Amino acid sequence: MKTKRITFLAMLVAISMVLSYLESLLPQIYIVPGIKLGLANIPVMFAIFKLKPSDALLISGIRIFLLSILFRSFLSFIFSITGGLMSIAFMLLFKRMNTFSIMGISVIGGVTHNLGQILIAVFIVNTPGLLFYFPVLIITGTLAGIAIGLICNLLVNRIQLPFPD
Amino acid sequence: MSAFFVKLKRNDIILITSLFIIAAVSFFCIQSMKKAGGTVSVLKNNQEIYNLPLNQDAAMTIEFNGQYNQLMIKDNKVWIESANCANQICVKHPKIQYSGETIICLPHQLVITIIDGEPIFDSFSY
Numbered sequence A: 001m002k003t004k005r006i007t008f009l010a011m012l013v014a015i016s017m018v019l020s021y022l023e024s025l026l027p028q029i030y031i032v033p034g035i036k037l038g039l040a041n042i043p044v045m046f047a048i049f050k051l052k053p054s055d056a057l058l059i060s061g062i063r064i065f066l067l068s069i070l071f072r073s074f075l076s077f078i079f080s081i082t083g084g085l086m087s088i089a090f091m092l093l094f095k096r097m098n099t100f101s102i103m104g105i106s107v108i109g110g111v112t113h114n115l116g117q118i119l120i121a122v123f124i125v126n127t128p129g130l131l132f133y134f135p136v137l138i139i140t141g142t143l144a145g146i147a148i149g150l151i152c153n154l155l156v157n158r159i160q161l162p163f164p165d
Numbered sequence B: 001m002s003a004f005f006v007k008l009k010r011n012d013i014i015l016i017t018s019l020f021i022i023a024a025v026s027f028f029c030i031q032s033m034k035k036a037g038g039t040v041s042v043l044k045n046n047q048e049i050y051n052l053p054l055n056q057d058a059a060m061t062i063e064f065n066g067q068y069n070q071l072m073i074k075d076n077k078v079w080i081e082s083a084n085c086a087n088q089i090c091v092k093h094p095k096i097q098y099s100g101e102t103i104i105c106l107p108h109q110l111v112i113t114i115i116d117g118e119p120i121f122d123s124f125s126y
Helices: A002-025 A041-050 A053-071 A074-097 A102-125 A128-158 B010-033
Strands: B039-044 B047-053 B058-064 B067-074 B077-083 B102-105 B110-115
Touching: A002 A041, A002 A053, A041 A053, A041 A074, A041 A102, A041 A128, A053 A074, A074 A102, A102 A128, A102 B010, A128 B010, A128 B102, B039 B058, B047 B058, B077 B102, B077 B110
Parallel strands: none
Antiparallel strands: B039 B047, B039 B110, B058 B067, B067 B077, B102 B110
């Protein structure tokens, strides 16, 4: 039972790492920096709805840690982890409050991820002017959240956990 | 089975609509507050290294420990022509011209901001 659980979580981490890579292959939009789809959020959302809150944090944290030591810099680790933790915290909070469907949670995740990244960017480079990007990032975060929400809704409805939880 | 469509709650609709409204309102607030820029301020590692007039065309390479960003100022607009940073976000960033607008190259810790008012060193200073 425990082994199944560990294996399943490890698989979710692997999937989210592959999705991060796939996303880097997609053409990117450069209206402002920071626009992205957030495919790697899919396994995290799955964990939020099907597994324990700590599992969601674990999957996201390990993914970001591994990607950073393998391919990225320390600075990008700071950015990813801030956006990631912020969005997961808000998604867990609103999931608990039970006010939104999976779609609303996903949108909240997208927008708070962008908010977290822009706040840490303002802090690191000491440039409040970056907040000018936020209106655009609210829109793109919402749209990305809707797309990811549709996918996660399918997965959460269809995939059965291989172990009782 | 209509598994593809999410059964939206009323709150979801309210959330998404209000996010769009917040974005639109703040976007138009920012647009209406835009002022013409006067000075291009270049910061490296949080220290100002250049302070250039926006109305004077210039092309310069900011080089530091093998990291370079080629800065262009032309027709009151500023952009990065090329750089050897990893993500190339600064190169792809649209040209900036209004006060408060910023181009950032995070890998190189480089911040280019337009501020209003006259440059500290204008063309008469040198």
